[in-house]
Amino acid sequence: MKNKFNLFIIIIFLGFCFIIFYKGLGNSNTYSPKISNKKNIPIFEAKDFNSNAYLDSEKIFDENIFYIINIWASWCVPCRTEHPLLMELSKNQSVKLIGLNYRDNLDNAKNFINEFGNPYSQIIIDNDGTLSVEFGAYGVPETFIVDKNKQIVKKFIGPINKEIVKEIKLIIK
Amino acid sequence: MKILKIFIVIFFTISFSHIKSDEKNDVMKSKILKNIRCLICQGQSIYDSESEFASSIKLIVDKKINEGMKEKKIYDFLREKYGDWVIYDPQLNKNTYVLWLLPLLLFLLGGAIIFKKLNDQK
Numbered sequence: 001m002k003n004k005f006n007l008f009i010i011i012i013f014l015g016f017c018f019i020i021f022y023k024g025l026g027n028s029n030t031y032s033p034k035i036s037n038k039k040n041i042p043i044f045e046a047k048d049f050n051s052n053a054y055l056d057s058e059k060i061f062d063e064n065i066f067y068i069i070n071i072w073a074s075w076c077v078p079c080r081t082e083h084p085l086l087m088e089l090s091k092n093q094s095v096k097l098i099g100l101n102y103r104d105n106l107d108n109a110k111n112f113i114n115e116f117g118n119p120y121s122q123i124i125i126d127n128d129g130t131l132s133v134e135f136g137a138y139g140v141p142e143t144f145i146v147d148k149n150k151q152i153v154k155k156f157i158g159p160i161n162k163e164i165v166k167e168i169k170l171i172i173k
Numbered sequence: 174m175k176i177l178k179i180f181i182v183i184f185f186t187i188s189f190s191h192i193k194s195d196e197k198n199d200v201m202k203s204k205i206l207k208n209i210r211c212l213i214c215q216g217q218s219i220y221d222s223e224s225e226f227a228s229s230i231k232l233i234v235d236k237k238i239n240e241g242m243k244e245k246k247i248y249d250f251l252r253e254k255y256g257d258w259v260i261y262d263p264q265l266n267k268n269t270y271v272l273w274l275l276p277l278l279l280f281l282l283g284g285a286i287i288f289k290k291l292n293d294q295k
Contacts, residue, residue: 033212033255103225129229130236136254138212138226 033136038151042134049101049109049123060122066095066172067146070120071132073104074112076140082159083116089165090119095172099123102132102140145171198238205234205247208261218261 045056061067070086072079090097099120101109106125113123126132135144136155145154145168154171156164206220213224219231230251237247251259263269 033259039253128232129225130233133229133233133254138255 032157033138038147038149038153039136041146041150041152042131044131044134046100046124046126046131049099049106049125055122055124060098060124061146061150063096064148066148067098068095068168068172069098069100069135069144069146071100071102071126071135071137071140071142073102073140074108075104076102078159079141080116082141082161083119085160085162085165086119087117089168090121092169092172096121100132100135101125103127103129143168201244202234202238205238205244206231208248209234209251210259210261212255212259 041057041061043057045054046060047053048055068089072083086097089095097120099122101123103126124131132138132140132142135142135152137144139157141159143156143160143164144152147153154168160168203220207218209219209230211217211219211222211224211227211230213226214222217227219227219234234247237250242250248260252264257263257266257268263272265273
């Protein structure tokens with residue numbers, strides 16, 4: 001009777017381990033941070049792309065509208081893919097696009113904008129990547145939606161696509 | 174002459190205390206960087222990684238230490254930005270109860286079994 005009980009316990013334990021590992025097999029082994037609740041935008045000071053003057057975050061986000069912050073660089077290939085979609089989003093009057101130029105050569109970045117068009121109402125420079133960290137980004141491109149209360153409500157890692165554009169339009173409606 | 178001696182002593186005391194504080198900051202920086210996971214090359218710490226993300230984090234940590242931010246506050250800052258996973262040393266919270274308590278439970282269970290066996294042998 002005691003042996004049967006021990007066997008039962010061992011089987012239950014092995015079954016438990018099997019379920020844990022089996023479920024683990026289906027999980028992705030790469031981690032990407034998610035936004036579980038709204039976060040305030042960081043308070044910062046950054047250089048303006050065109051004038052080289054320093055701007056503070058209050059001045060950049062001074063209107064009571066939605067903002068889209070897009071982290072981009074001229075050397076980033078996926079940024080080229082998403083650029084036409086950003087151009088499309090920039091036509092929307094209820095939102096302003098802020099570009100955050102990430103660890104880039106200024107001349108190359110200017111050539112990029114001249115070649116593909118400028119969807120941004122303001123571009124700020126992040127030479128050392130620290131401003132992107134303040135936003136919680138870890139790569140490029142990344143896109144953040146900031147609501148009227150100046151809170152980040154949504155974050156998209158990687159290039160945006162048509163589905164994401166639809167989602168963004170629903171959020172900023 | 175006496176004034177000059179006093180001045181020299183004060184000068185060296187201040188200089189050495191500054192060097193000591195720089196060393197202390199370097200030690201703290203290395204400790205923190207070794208405890209942060211690189212999100213680009215997942216499996217490496219920020220200390221070991223050469224990715225752009227890692228170099229940005231190194232700059233941020235350096236900046237925060239120089240601003241006088243404590244180690245725990247720096248971890249809290251990074252957790253707020255990237256979640257618990259970014260820190261190698263997980264905190265005790267509802268997601269990590271099993272992680273922290275299971276070894277303790279297994280240890281107690283093992284102890285109880287050994288104790289029972291020894292008692293039975295007597």
